[in-house]
Amino acid sequence: MSADSDKPSYVLRYFDAIGYGESIRLLLTAANVEWTEERPEWPREKPNQPFGRLPVLIEKSTDGSPEFLICESGSVERYLARTYGFLPTDLKKAALQEQIRDQLIDAIVAFTGFVRDIHDEDKNAKLKTFEEMLDKIIAIQTKNLKSNGNTGRLFGDSLSYADIATYVFFKNVAIGFVKFKADIADYLKPKLTPEIIKLISTVETDPKLAKNVLKSGNLVAAISA
Template sequence: MTASTTVLPTATQATTQVLAQAAESSTASTFQFLYFGLHGRGELIRTLLTYGGAKYDELALDWPGMKKDTPFGVLPVLYETTSDGTVLELAESQAIEHYLARKFNLMGANSWENHLVDRYYTSMETLSNNFIKVMFAPLEKRQTEAEIFYRDHLPRWIAAHEHHLTKNGTNGHYVGDQFSLADLKTAMMIERIQFLVPKGMEEQVAALFSAEATPGLWKVKETVNAHPHIAEWKKSERHTQIDAGTKGFFKF
């Protein structure tokens, strides 16, 4: 991943059929990612691109000047240039995540496995939305919001997901023995909770996840982080910069 220019790519204007054919037949797509210098809604997209071994640049962000030229006036936006030169403009974080997951074979091998991946992913999205209340809480109310999250939301989520992961053999995956979007989303969610810790709650958060307390979830996190592409990304200077940007933005 390298830095790029501030000029937004121009999406190819063509019929849905033409664009779909370009996307599905592309063997060497490159990507340009437009997002802030923090994790947030860009975290899983960066992880998916990394997992898939995709070549991608991060576009230098001039948000006031670029906002009007994005599909919905919000970030993230991802641009894919296919092997035949077609430029596809992808918008909305969950839609981008599912698009990349299908491209990198992370949605299961059949319709039932696709459903399983989707339902675990959706459950994690619900938890993420609850944690966002902690992230955006005013500093004087953050600990109160965190207590609600740790007490009312997280235990139910942990119990349900440990149950499903145990049924699948506690093998580091949600569905069968293959990587899926659900695996990557869970690993990201655990790390987000462990990374953004309100002051004075470090010991409480440290006890939430472990090989002993949450063996299924811990195994998923370990398995995802052991993937060579992801392990390299986590050690990169850019990842360290994004860590710092995230803590600075949310004042953790």
């Protein structure tokens, strides 16, 4: 993807999935940098990754030589968000956005537990935990959006890290998780508030993201179906 020549370029290693890679994809897209994606053969390439898992981001200097490698999705996201201005420089204001992302990941981990458990009783308990967390997230995010004037943005009037992380969370639930629980989107859709739906639409139509945001699916269409 072509971008400004005075910026570094990047290689993202991740699977062909929304998962933990989508926020990174959208941050790279919004930053208007050159980047490509590698899909390592798994699990053969697992031992060759620094922490034995994905995503991995490689930053290359302007002459194309690798100069920085970073792992763990949260660390990658925060690095890119700070580098390209999607997190505020004020530490307290940044922390308010970062805590949102961490709450969203807690819910994803709960759903992953539901997928991995083999006993029905344990699966049902994990699913209930996820649903309770999802309800709480929707309530908190709706309150935050109202406090920001219901602009479709969680903070201020421009695209932020929190907006991207929230959009990707709901994309995972409504599109990515369906292959593990076919009716999960049916649980989600009636609970979405007008404020959340506006955020989803605002992010999905943001001109900064136009190159990449729909490649993993149209979330507005998914929640409207």
